[in-house]
Structures are given as structure tokens and as C-alpha cells.
Amino acid sequence: xxxIDETFFLDxxxxxxxxxxxxxxxxxxxxxxxxxxxxxxxxxxxxxGRPSRVTVTALKELSxxxxxxxxxxxxxxxGSGKSTMMKLISGQTAPxxxxxxxxxxxxxxxxxxxxxxxLSGDQNVVLGCLAMGMSMEQIDEQFDSIVExxxxxxxxxxxxxxxxxxxxxxxxxxxxxxxxxxILLVDEALNTGDAQFxxxxxxxxxxxxxxxxxxxxxSHSLETIRDxxxxxIWLDKGELIMDGSPEETTDRYRDFSAHLSKxxxxxxxxxxxxxxANLVAxxxxxRTSGRxxxxx
Amino acid sequence: MSAKKAKLPEPAAxxxxxxxxxxxxxxGSRPGFFEYVGKLWAYRQFIFYDARARVQxxxxxxxxxxxxxxxxxxxxxxxxxxxxxxxxxxSKGIENFVGYLVVGIFLFQFSSxxxxxxxxxxxxxxxxxxxxxxxxxxLPLGANIRELLSAVPLILxxxxxxxxxxxxxxxxWLWLLVIPAVFLQGIFNLGVGMILxxxxxxxxxxxxxxxxxxxxxxxxSAVFYSYERFITDPTLLQIMTLNPLFNVIDIVRKCVLYDTxxxxxxxxxxxxxxxxxxxxxxxxxxxxxxTYGRD
Numbered sequence: 001x002x003x004i005d006e007t008f009f010l011d012x013x014x015x016x017x018x019x020x021x022x023x024x025x026x027x028x029x030x031x032x033x034x035x036x037x038x039x040x041x042x043x044x045x046x047x048x049g050r051p052s053r054v055t056v057t058a059l060k061e062l063s064x065x066x067x068x069x070x071x072x073x074x075x076x077x078x079g080s081g082k083s084t085m086m087k088l089i090s091g092q093t094a095p096x097x098x099x100x101x102x103x104x105x106x107x108x109x110x111x112x113x114x115x116x117x118x119l120s121g122d123q124n125v126v127l128g129c130l131a132m133g134m135s136m137e138q139i140d141e142q143f144d145s146i147v148e149x150x151x152x153x154x155x156x157x158x159x160x161x162x163x164x165x166x167x168x169x170x171x172x173x174x175x176x177x178x179x180x181x182x183i184l185l186v187d188e189a190l191n192t193g194d195a196q197f198x199x200x201x202x203x204x205x206x207x208x209x210x211x212x213x214x215x216x217x218x219s220h221s222l223e224t225i226r227d228x229x230x231x232x233i234w235l236d237k238g239e240l241i242m243d244g245s246p247e248e249t250t251d252r253y254r255d256f257s258a259h260l261s262k263x264x265x266x267x268x269x270x271x272x273x274x275x276x277a278n279l280v281a282x283x284x285x286x287r288t289s290g291r292x293x294x295x296x
Numbered sequence: 297m298s299a300k301k302a303k304l305p306e307p308a309a310x311x312x313x314x315x316x317x318x319x320x321x322x323x324g325s326r327p328g329f330f331e332y333v334g335k336l337w338a339y340r341q342f343i344f345y346d347a348r349a350r351v352q353x354x355x356x357x358x359x360x361x362x363x364x365x366x367x368x369x370x371x372x373x374x375x376x377x378x379x380x381x382x383x384x385x386x387s388k389g390i391e392n393f394v395g396y397l398v399v400g401i402f403l404f405q406f407s408s409x410x411x412x413x414x415x416x417x418x419x420x421x422x423x424x425x426x427x428x429x430x431x432x433x434x435l436p437l438g439a440n441i442r443e444l445l446s447a448v449p450l451i452l453x454x455x456x457x458x459x460x461x462x463x464x465x466x467x468x469w470l471w472l473l474v475i476p477a478v479f480l481q482g483i484f485n486l487g488v489g490m491i492l493x494x495x496x497x498x499x500x501x502x503x504x505x506x507x508x509x510x511x512x513x514x515x516x517s518a519v520f521y522s523y524e525r526f527i528t529d530p531t532l533l534q535i536m537t538l539n540p541l542f543n544v545i546d547i548v549r550k551c552v553l554y555d556t557x558x559x560x561x562x563x564x565x566x567x568x569x570x571x572x573x574x575x576x577x578x579x580x581x582x583x584x585x586x587t588y589g590r591d
Contacts, residue, residue, distance in 0.1 A: 006312075007312040007313070007314050008311060008312070008313045008314065009314045010313060010314065010315050010316065012316065013315075013316050013317075013318070013319040013320060014315055014316075014320070017315055017317065017320060065313055065315055088323075089323065090323070090429075091323035091324025091429055091589075092324070092426050092427075092589045093324075093589055093590055094324055094586045094587070094589075094590075099322045099323075099325075100322065100323040100324075101317060101320035101321065101322050101323065102320060102321065102323050103319055103320055103321075105323075105429050106323065108427075115423060115424065115427070116349075116350075116423075116424065118350070119349050119350075123349045126345060127342070127345055127346060127349065127424075128427070128428065130339070130341050130342035130345055130346075131339075131342055131424060131427070131428035131430050132428055132429075132430075133338070133339070133430070135341070136341055172427075176427075239304055240307075272304075273304065273305050276304055276305050276307065277305040277306075277307075277308055278308050279307040279308060280307065280308055280309045280310070280311050281307040281309070281310045281311070282310070282311055282313050283310050283311065283312045283313065284313060284315055285312050285313065285314045285315065286314075286315065286317045287314045287315060287316050287317065
């Protein structure tokens with residue numbers, strides 16, 4: 001690995017800077033051999049009937065700079081750290097090390113978070129919008145379009161706990177899509193609900209994407225990623241493997257998956273290692289003065 | 297792949313990139329204390345809406361609905377009346393024991409409800425915390441406003457019982473002092489709730505301890521007996537009267553039952569403890585702001 005001496009200077013402020021971020025979780029493990037059950041602490045946990053804990057690295061040290069106008073697709077296998085990365089960018093969880101910096105509050109368009117089950121759908125709309133910092137007047141203006149996007153019609157007045165999971169996630173999406181965020185994060189939001197909803201949500205997504213300063217998209221559909229993104233990063237087991245154009249990265253990843261599904265682990269690993277060996281990683285240097293320095 | 301664990305090759309190169317970070321802020325970072333308070337003010341509509349909506353939905357499952365807000369302390373009072381008033385005779389030497397008991401139980405119920413709700417607010421609101429970025433203190437604050445709102449019918453019911461049950465008390469101007477007393481009590485509840493909210497967000501086990509702590513606190517607050525009868529040591533008595541919940545109950549009893557103006561030292565002691573709890577609770581909660589979204 002060679003460090004490049006020459007420093008690039010980025011004009012203007014970027015949208016998102018991920019600076020040496022690392023994420024580890026402590027999770028419970030039922031694996032008796034994991035070694036975590038040893039030692040005083042481990043034995044004590046065992047005596048209390050609690051499973052032993054192991055540390056899992058979800059994301060290894062990673063830096064990334066995203067500028068205005070970029071749409072970044074994140075691809076990778078299950079457990080590669082895609083969703084962890086989205087959580088970190090949205091500020092839902094804090095990284096173990098490093099920091100994520102953004103020019104405004106990123107909004108995560110997820111479909112998995114529940115709101116308040118005891119409240120009715122319309123109350124949840126108001127509550128969710130207020131939680132995103134909208135004012136009552138803005139909510140009054142937007143209320144009808146949110147309900148329309150959710151497709152819930154009169155079911156909007158029923159308590160959330162009576163909703164099917166599809167209905168709840170549609171409402172969740174409609175609420176999150178009510179604001180026009182500068183930084184938009186999308187986590188598999190496209191594959192929910194019936195066909196009618198997915199065309200509506202796609203239209204709203206396109207609108208939001210057009211207005212957003214930058215977009216992050218996590219999807220298992222490589223077509224979606226290819227259509228929507230200007231830059232694609234490939235994560236595997238928490239490591240950055242590739243960072244490049246949508247065509248190049250998705251092609252390489254598709255190749256990798258094809259070899260894997262054929263059980264061809266050695267050649268798949270070779271593809272991955274090869275991609276990684278060509279990666280140019282980023283090191284963020286903080287510039288506090290506005291003037292452009294020499295070089296470039 | 298053979299037995300050896302494949303090591304991922306290092307990247308080809310590391311490109312230093314100089315970035316203008318002045319306009320960026322760290323995502324999910326904790327703002328300064330006063331900025332945080334300002335942000336909370338900006339979210340006031342959220343807090344009030346949350347509180348109001350939940351008051352309505354709190355008893356929706358019950359057939360008697362909001363009536364339970366009142367029935368609950370009444371049944372509580374009845375139990376204590378039978379056990380302590382009739383069986384154990386702790387009522388000896390207490391003028392208007394029914395009124396004495398009702399004030400103690402209703403007011404303590406308000407505190408224990410509010411402290412529990414505030415303490416659990418982060419845990420129960422986890423979905424909202426993880427979905428949206430807002431100052432997290434909005435949740436315990438909303439829970440406490442909700443409890444304060446539902447305390448209004450509770451206290452009106454309490455006063456009604458005092459007026460109706462013999463020996464019926466007459467309404468006087470002193471009754472208005474109930475409002476500041478209960479308000480200070482609400483502030484105290486909020487402060488304690490915020491401290492516990494952060495503790496419980498971290499160590500969930502404390503929720504199991506909470507009912508015991510509250511019960512011990514109630515027994516120590518002279519709800520169904522009087523300190524004068526059981527405590528003879530004057531220093532111990534003085535320590536016991538520092539208890540803010542005892543102070544609130546005592547102030548309200550003096551105003552409503554015994555037609556005497558509560559002494560200034562009761563008020564100052566209550567106000568100091570309440571405001572102190574609020575400041576400490578707020579500060580402690582704010583310190584943990586970045587941790588509440590974690591699983």
C-alpha cells in the first residue's frame with residue numbers, strides 16, 4: 001500500500017464526510033466455544049443465566065467523502081454493513097470510533113421503524129412530522145398528500161396496532177417522504193407494498209431524489225442501483241471493497257455473486273481481493289481555512 | 297478456499313483529501329446545553345401533541361375509560377383506610393383522617409405515576425427515537441406533561457371527596473395554593489424521571505427496582521400516619537421533612553384540611569429540591585443524549 005503524497009483539494013463544502021468511522025457491537029452469543037464465557041465476568045453472566053457476549057465488528061475503519069449532486073449506491077451481501085452504514089449516516093447510532101459529518105440533518109427513508117402503536121394513523125402522521133421538525137401549518141398543508149401517498153384512505157383513523165405490516169410501512173414511508181431533505185437515505189424502501197403503492201412511492205422517490213443534495217441508496221436490486229446512482233460502493237464483511245462508477249462496480253459485484261452462487265468460493269474471493277487491491281481509499285484532511293492552497 | 301483464513305489485501309493507495317469542514321456538523325452530536333434547551337423549545341408542538349394524544353389513548357382499552365384515573369386512587373385510598381385507619385389505628389390523633397389519607401394517596405399517586413412514566417419514556421419511545429432526530433428530552437418532558445394533564449381531574453376529584461365526605465371542609469382562598477404546590481411537585485417528578493430515564497436506557501434492570509423504591513418512598517412520606525406520632529428524635533424528624541413529597545402533601549393538607557398557611561420553610565425546601573432535581577436531571581440527561589438510540 002502506498003500513500004499518495006499529493007493532496008487533493010475539494011472545492012466547496014461536501015454533503016457528507018465519513019471520517020475514520022468504525023462500528024463494533026457487543027452481542028449475545030449462544031456459542032459455548034466462543035471463549036466469551038471464560039473469565040470472571042463471563043462466568044458470572046453464565047451463573048445469571050445470561051448468554052455470553054462477543055464483540056462483532058460491523059464496519060471496519062472507513063472514510064468517504066460525498067459531494068453535492070452525488071447519488072451513492074451501497075451494495076454487498078447480507079451482513080456486509082450496509083444497513084449499519086445507513087444508521088451511522090442518519091445519526092441513529094453513534095459510531096464506536098470516528099465521526100460522520102453532514103451539511104444538514106440526513107433523513108432515513110426506512111420502512112421498518114414502528115411509530116406509536118396505540119395512536120391512530122393520522123395522529124402518527126402529525127407526530128412523525130413534528131418529530132422531523134415540521135410546523136403545524138406545514139403539516140396541515142401536507143396532510144392530504146401524505147395520506148394519499150400512504151394509500152390508507154379511511155384506515156388512517158384506525159389505531160396503528162390494527163394495521164398490517166404492509167400498511168404500517170407504507171405510512172412510515174409516506175411520513176418520512178413528507179420533508180424534502182438535502183441528504184436522503186433510502187434503505188430498501190422500494191420493495192414494499194403492492195404494485196400500486198410501489199409505483200406511487202417510486203414517483204415520490206424520484207421527486208425527492210431530484211431535489212436532494214445527495215442520496216444514499218441501499219438495495220439488493222442492482223438494476224435499481226445502476227439506474228439511480230452516480231457512484232457505487234461495495235462493502236463486504238464491514239470492509240470497503242470497491243468505490244467506483246455504477247457500471248464497473250455492479251458488474252464486478254455481479255460477477256462475484258455469480259461465482260459464489262455456483263459454489264466457486266476461490267474464484268469469488270479472487271475477484272473480491274482483486275477489486276480491493278485496486279481500491280484507492282480516502283484519507284480525510286480537515287481544512288478549516290477557506291482559501292485554496294497550492295497544488296492541484 | 298483452504299483452511300487458511302483469507303486476508304483481504306490492503307487498498308492500492310490512500311488518497312489524502314482536503315475537505316472544507318466548516319459548514320458541516322457531526323451527525324447526531326449533542327449540542328451545547330443552552331442550544332439544547334433552545335432546540336427543545338423549537339420542538340414544543342411535538343411535545344404537547346405527544347402528551348395530549350397519549351392521555352386520550354392511555355385508558356382506551358378499559359371500558360370505564362378515563363374514569364380509571366380517578367377510580368384507581370379511590371380504591372387505593374379505601375384499602376389503606378381499612379388497613380391502617382380501621383385495623384392498625386394509625387389514624388389516632390389525626391384530625392379528619394379520610395381527608396388526610398386522600399390527600400396523601402392522591403398526591404403520591406401523581407408522583408409515582410409521573411416518575412415511572414418519565415423513567416420509562418426512552419425505553420417505550422425507542423421506535424420514535426430511532427426513526428427521527430429530535431432532542432430526546434422531549435420524551436420524558438412529554439411524559440411528564442401528560443401526567444400533569446391527567447393529574448388535573450385527579451386533584452379535582454381529591455378536592456371533591458374532601459368537600460363531600462364528613463367532616464366536610466369548607467372551600468377557602470388557601471385552596472388556590474394547591475396549584476403552585478402541585479406545579480413544584482411536577483417539576484420534581486420531571487427531574488427525577490429524567491435521571492432515571494438515562495439510567496434505565498442503559499441498565500434496564502432498574503425498572504424492576506422502581507416499584508420497590510417508590511413503595512418505600514411512599515411509606516416514608518407520611519401518607520397514612522403522622523410523623524409526630526412515630527418519630528420522637530427531632531433531628532430525624534427534620535431529615536424526614538426534607539422529603540419533597542412529604543412537603544407537598546403537608547402543604548396541601550395544611551391548606552385544604554387545616555386552614556393554615558404553610559410555613560415559608562416548607563415552600564423554600566420544596567422549591568429548592570424541585571428546581572435542584574430539574575437542573576441535575578436535565579444536565580444528566582443531556583450528557584447522555586447521543587446514547588439513547590442504541591439497541
